[in-house]
Amino acid sequence: MIVTRRRLVGGAVAAAVTGVFSTAGAGYYFAGELLGVDRTRDLAVRVLAVDGDEVTLSRDLDTTKPIELGLMWPEGAARLTTSARVDGDTVVRQVAERELGDLRAGLAAHVDYNVFSTDPKAAFGLDFATVPVLGELGDLPAWLVPPPGAERSGVWAIAMHGRGASRHEALRVLPTVAGAGLTTLVIGYRNDPDAPASPDGYYHLGDTEWRDLAAAIRYARENGATGIVLLGWSMGGGAALTALSRLPVADAALVRGVVLDSPVLSWDAVIDFQAALRHLPAPITWSAKRFTEWRGGLSLAGLDQDPGELTVPALLFVDEADQLVRTDRAHAYASARPDLVTLVSTRDGGHVASWNVDPQGYAAAVTTFLDRVA
Template sequence: MTPLLDRLRTVRKRRAVAWAGAAYAVAVLLGALVGAEITLRSKTRWVKGVFVPVGRRGNDLFLPASVETLSRGPLGLVPLRPNRGHAVLGRHQMAGTVVKRPILQQRGTLPNGALAWVSTYVYNGTPAQLGVKYEDTVVRTPVGDMPAWHIPPLNGEGDAIAIVIHGHGGQRAQALRMLPALLRSGVGSLFVTFRNAFGAPQIGKGYLTLGDVEAEDVLAALHWAKDAGYTRAVLYGFSMGGNIALSVLRDRHRPYPIPVTGVMLDSPALDWRATIRWNAQRVGLPRPIARHVGTFTQWLVTKRSGQDFDTVDQIRAAPTFDVPILLWHGTRDRTIPIDQAEALAAARPDLVEYHRVEGAKHIRTWNIDPKGYDAQLEAFIAKVLPGIKEDRHG
C-alpha cells in the first residue's frame, strides 16, 4: 500500500503544480490584456472628480468627507444643472464629520443643497469658467482637424505662445488651473488635443503611440501658431503630454515652424517600460507577477500597434535635449514613478530646473502650493522668452 500512496501523493503534487502554473499564466495573460488595452486606447469623456451634495452657510461650503474633498490645496466645484456656477474652494478643515471649505472665487449660482462635481483639477469646462475670453479653433493635420482653445495674450501684443498638451486619457480642462499664470506671464496659449484622444479624430484602430506620432500634431500646432502671428513658443506637457513635448525635440522634427525656446513638464511619463511595470504592481499584484505582467503587456502593445518603446524613452534621449526644461513631479504620484523625473534631472542638470513636490499626487503638483508653482512657471517663461511683456493684472 505504501508505494501506491506515494504514487498518489506524487500525482497530486504534480497536479497542484500544474494548476498553480496554469493559474499564474492566466493571471499574467489577463493582466497583460487589460494593461495593453489601457495603454493603447485609454481616453475619458469627463475630468476626474466626485459628485457630492453641498451644504452652504454664508461663504463656507460643507462637503462629505472623501479622498477628494480632503485633498490638500484648492478644489473646484460645479453644481449640476439646472444650477449654473463654478467656485474655487480654499483649504479644508473638519466641522464635525463633514469638510468645511471657504469659497475663494465664485461665478454664477451655488445654492445650498445642490449636487455638485468636486475635483482637485478645479475646472472641468472651458476657459470661460475662469471668465477668460478664448476662441475654439482647430489645428489642421494630415490626419484631421484637432480641436484646440486659443487664448491670446491679455496685452494683445505678445509674440510668444505656450502649447499646452494634456496627457494619456486626459482633457484640456485639466490644465486650466495654470491659465492665470500663463496669462500673467504675457504669452498666448493654445490648449491642444492629439489624434485618438477624446474629441480628436480616431486614426486606424485608435491606438496611441505614447508620444511618438502624437508629436506630429504638436508640430502642426506650431504651424498654427506661426500662421496666427506668433514667432516663438514654449511647450507645456502633462503626463504623456510631457513625453509628446520631448518627442518634438527629436532631430527628425526640425526645423520648427517657429523656435521652441523651452519645455515645461508636469508629472511626465518619460520611460513607458518602467511606467507599465509600476502600474502592474500598484494595482496590488505581487512583484513577480507584476514584473511578468509588465513584460507581457509591453510585448502585446508592440504586437498590436508596432510600438517601439525606445522612441519614447526620454531618459535615454536626455543627452540630445538642447533647450531649458522646467520639471515638476510629486512624491505621492502613483501613476508615474518619481524616479523617472529624478533620472532626467540627474542626466541633464545643465538644462533641467527640477521641483520635487512633497505630498503631490499625479498632475496635482500645482495644488500643493499654487503661488509657488505659478511663480516658478512665470520666472521660467521670463527666462526662456526674454523681452516678453508680462501682464501683472492677468
C-alpha cells in the same frame, strides 16, 4: 490511491497552461486599461450638505487635501479653496466660486486638480478664439489666446494636456503665460471628445499624439510665430519631449524651451510603479508591457526620454505625493542636465497638482522661466 506519472505530468502541464493563459489574460487586460479611451469618472464623492459658501463632502484622500480643488459633477462644477475642516467621515470645504450648475446636497461628484472648467474668457476674462488645427486625422480644436498686452516678439506657447484630460488642464497657467506676453495655443488632440479618434481607438502614450503637437507647431509658424515654448502635463509632457526629438529640423529650431508638469519620462517605469502599487507579480507586469506594445504598435523603450537628448531649457514640476508617475525619474533627469533643467518640487498634492499646492510659487517659476527663454 496511486498517481501515475502520466497523470502527474498531465496535471502539471494543465496547471502551467492555465497559468500562462491567466498571466496573458491579466496582461492583456492591464494593457487595455493603459491604452483604452475611457472618459467616465468615478463619482465617489458625496455632497452631504451645502450651507452658503460651505459644502460638506464625504471624506477621502483628495477631499481632505488643503489645496485648491475643483468639485465636478455631471451637470456642474465649483472651485474649492484650500480650507479643509475634517470631522470624522466628512470634510467641510469653502467654495470659492460656483462655475456651473446647481451645487446641492445629494450630488455624486469627484474632485479634480483642474479647478477651472469653463474657458479662458469665463475663467479669467481673456479673449480667445476656438480655431481648427489641421492634423493628420483631421481638424483638432484649439483655443487661441492672445496676450492682453503687447505680444513678446512673436513667441507662442503651445499647451498639451495629459491622457484622459482636456484643454481645461491648461487654464491654471493661462494668466501667467498671457501676462508674460505670449500668445497661447491650447490644443486638443486625437481621442479628445471633440477631436478625431485614432484609427484603432487607442491612446498611444505619445507615440502618435506628438504628431498633433507637430501640427500645432506648424499652425503657429504659419500664423507668425517666431519662437515657441511647449507646455505639457503628464502624457502631454512626454509627448512634448518626443516631439522635440522627432520634429523636422526647421520646426524643432523654433522651440525655445519646455515647461513640463508631472511628465511621463518612461512608460516602462510607470507600468512598474503601478504594478507595484497593485501587488502584481512580475510575469503579469511583463505580459502587460508586451501587450501594450503589441496592441498599441509601439515600443516602450522608444518612449523613454533621454536627458542627453535634451537641447532646450526645461522647467520641470513634480509633486512628491504623485501616485501615477514616480518622481525619481524626474529627479534623475534633472540631475543629469543641470545646465538645462530647473526642477520645482512640491509636496502633498499629487499628479499634476503642483499648481494647486502653491499657485503663486508655480506662477513665479513659470514667469522667471519665460523671461529667460522667451
